[in-house]
Amino acid sequence: MDHISEKSARRVVVLGTGGTISGRAGAANDNIGYTAGEVGVADLLHGIDAPAGIALAAEQVAQVDSKDMSFAIWRTLAQRCAHWLAEPDVAGLVITHGTDTLEETAFFLQAVLAPSKPVVLTCAMRPASALAPDGPQNLRDAIAVAAAPDARGVVVVCAGTVHSAVEVQKVHTYRLDAFDSGDAGPLAYVEEGAVRQLRDWPQADPAARSSFDRIAAATAWPRVEILLSHAEARGSLVEMLLEERRRGGAEPVQGIVLAATGNGTVHQALEAAALRAQAEGVSVLRATRCAEGRILPKPGQRLRDAGALTPVKARISLMLELLADASAG
Numbered sequence: 001m002d003h004i005s006e007k008s009a010r011r012v013v014v015l016g017t018g019g020t021i022s023g024r025a026g027a028a029n030d031n032i033g034y035t036a037g038e039v040g041v042a043d044l045l046h047g048i049d050a051p052a053g054i055a056l057a058a059e060q061v062a063q064v065d066s067k068d069m070s071f072a073i074w075r076t077l078a079q080r081c082a083h084w085l086a087e088p089d090v091a092g093l094v095i096t097h098g099t100d101t102l103e104e105t106a107f108f109l110q111a112v113l114a115p116s117k118p119v120v121l122t123c124a125m126r127p128a129s130a131l132a133p134d135g136p137q138n139l140r141d142a143i144a145v146a147a148a149p150d151a152r153g154v155v156v157v158c159a160g161t162v163h164s165a166v167e168v169q170k171v172h173t174y175r176l177d178a179f180d181s182g183d184a185g186p187l188a189y190v191e192e193g194a195v196r197q198l199r200d201w202p203q204a205d206p207a208a209r210s211s212f213d214r215i216a217a218a219t220a221w222p223r224v225e226i227l228l229s230h231a232e233a234r235g236s237l238v239e240m241l242l243e244e245r246r247r248g249g250a251e252p253v254q255g256i257v258l259a260a261t262g263n264g265t266v267h268q269a270l271e272a273a274a275l276r277a278q279a280e281g282v283s284v285l286r287a288t289r290c291a292e293g294r295i296l297p298k299p300g301q302r303l304r305d306a307g308a309l310t311p312v313k314a315r316i317s318l319m320l321e322l323l324a325d326a327s328a329g
Contacts, residue, residue: 010091011055012146013084014139016041017077017105018064019098021135023127032174034127036065041096044128048140051147051193054091066098069105071221077105078112079216085115092118092146096139099123099170099178102156106165107313110154111320112215114208118151118201121165123158125176134159134176141190148195153202155187162188162195164202169310171291182292214323222322224255224315228289229266235273242277255283255318258303259311264288264295266303274303283322287314 016022018037022044025034042058050056061080062073077095084090097105106121113119122142124135142157154165159177167181181187188197227237238256245252256277260266264286266274278284287306288295294308306314 009053009089010147011057011087011089012050012092012094012143013090014041014045014056014058014094014096014143015077015080015084016044016058016060016096017062017066017073017098019066019096019102019123020127021096021098021122021124021138022063023124024129025127028129028131031126031130034129036098036127037063039128044096044135044139048136048143051144054143054147056143061095064098065100066102066105067100069098069101071218074105074108075215075218078109078212081109081113081115081119082212085113085117085119090117092120092148092151094139094142094146095119095121096135097121097123099125099158101312103165103168103170103179103310104312104316106154106156106168108316110165110202110208111205111316112208112211113154114202114204115154116152116204118146118148119154120146120151121154121156123156125174125178140193144190144193145188145195150197151195151201153204155202157190160190161186162190166202166313167308169291180291210324211320214320214327218323220251221319222254222326223251224257224283224318224322225253226257226259226311226315227270228259229261229270231267233267233270235269235276238270238273238277242280242282245280245282253277253282254322255285255315257306257311257314257318258284258286259289260286260295260305261289263293263298264301264305271303278303283318285314285318287311 022039023034023036024038167184241253295305
């Protein structure tokens with residue numbers, strides 16, 4: 001733990017996990033040929049002033065390119081968040097993270113923590129070595145949200161916009177404002193260090209405590225795969241997973257998320273295979289691959305839907321559900 005400013009009445013703790021925000025490239029004009037996770041979180045805070053009445057502290061939890069995010073890191077991160085959130089003088093947390101899986105980490109932390117204090121994930125689209133890095137401003141804005149007296153829940157801050165963990169998605173490969181909240185819209189904006197709230201902060205889920213206890217005790221996630229429905233989709237990948245499961249493989253598939261077209265529709269060949277998997281005890285969930293909207297349920301559907309969850313978030317939701325089922329059994 002590195003203390004960045006003098007201890008005061010309230011603290012914001014910044015947890016580093018790597019990502020582009022801590023990346024370095026060989027040249028200052030190279031915004032894509034960098035190596036993620038090169039700069040420590042304490043160094044990222046150099047030159048950033050805390051809001052009045054706030055002390056900053058930093059802890060390095062991981063140092064990875066977020067495309068390689070893992071269950072082990074998620075579990076450790078959740079545990080470190082829980083530790084700091086329990087400290088009475090901690091106003092909130094900031095997590096520096098890569099953009100690739102940021103929405104997954106945010107959704108996971110909301111599901112297992114549902115904190116009454118703010119947990120703010122932030123990121124960058126340009127590395128720390130860039131001529132004009134976006135990370136420092138994003139980090140300043142995230143600290144402002146974490147210090148805001150009324151803020152709570154897991155949120156994402158990027159390019160001056162605050163998104164809920166449940167709705168946020170990465171929607172652009174390159175531009176600095178790479179995240180969106182779909183038709184729900186942003187939660188708030190950060191303007192010159194002030195938070196302008198637009199709608200309610202994420203609400204606590206009573207089931208979060210049980211989910212946290214289960215992931216803390218688990219040695220591995222249930223295996224859940226995502227398969228995309230598309231023109232000419234086939235069921236062969238499902239059959240391969242089932243065959244592996246029948247042979248008693250070390251890590252048999254327990255769940256499948258179908259990234260469905262439109263309002264949860266699935267190619268007939270893939271749907272037939274998914275129904276066979278469901279009959280053999282594999283949990284199957286449909287999630288729309290559309291960027292906005294939710295699946296509206298219809299009578300007679302034989303495969304469950306994930307409502308407004310994206311496929312990657314539906315995967316996490318199904319994993320937590322399977323962990324709960326295993327615990328109950």
